[in-house]
Amino acid sequence: MTTAAPTTRLGDRFRHAFRGHPAGVAIITALGRTGPVGITSSSVASVSADPAVLGFSLQSLRGSAAEIGSARSLLVHLLTADNLALARRFATSDTDRFGVGTAWSPLDSGEPLLEGTGTVLRCSPLTRTEVGSALVVTAAVDEVRDAASLAAPLVYQDRAYHCVSAWTVLP
């Protein structure tokens, strides 16, 4: 019989718990050092409405996440069920996320705007808090583009994408 170290077991139990905790899905993009970068995130949340501030966390600071973590301007795209393929593409390593199949164009200020998502929020990081190898970011929202319909947003839970709608409301 082998016994895992307590820390590892806590980490595994923690992962299992949050694997079950549902979250809305967003794609965060920025103009990186050598071109557009973007990641799928299930940690975007409202922090304050007045002033308008959102928050998200980055579990590691490798690759695109490192560039998102240090960018001076970000676009946060809230996703709908129509964006399922986009959510998967921006969650996959070693793929050309801005290649053929991704409809996007740069804003005048350089950030890559994805086409056809739900509401897009342009924001400027306010605070960055390091927690182990993770980073918690809050960002002031400078502009809310396309106040889209609230229908059929994308949800991530238990390693699958779901959609909530009028049909999933509890009485």
Add this chain to the structure above:
Amino acid sequence: MTTAAPTTRLGDRFRHAFRGHPAGVAIITALGRTGPVGITSSSVASVSADPAVLGFSLQSLRGSAAEIGSARSLLVHLLTADNLALARRFATSDTDRFGVGTAWSPLDSGEPLLEGTGTVLRCSPLTRTEVGSALVVTAAVDEVRDAASLAAPLVYQDRAYHCVSAWTVLP
């Protein structure tokens, strides 16, 4: 024709955007100055698994939220569809949240443990970041109690509670 101040309009557009963004639902409890305190939160998210750290935000620091924001130990209860009434009770002001109808008991260390929820995480705040009148908290997870089933978690979206399940998975 009246024109709202730009700040207000941005705040309204921001609120509308996040009203549509789905989130898992949790109840965060603590031992307050004069007894148990607790709030429903749709901002709880994983920050890091190793070390095990979660994060949440408090939009204001009045009443129970102020006590949650300054507590030295917290219990984060992840909710399932069975906890709908509990979620509503802990989101309602001027109600005795720990009165008749709420099954709970204090841990030896004093934090009020709600019965019958999904996974419960006992944690100790690590960082507190003030953003306007809001507070972003990260907390080290000391214990994961009851690694519950991942089935039927509660989701909040567009001012309604939803449930995701095998039936809501997108192909």
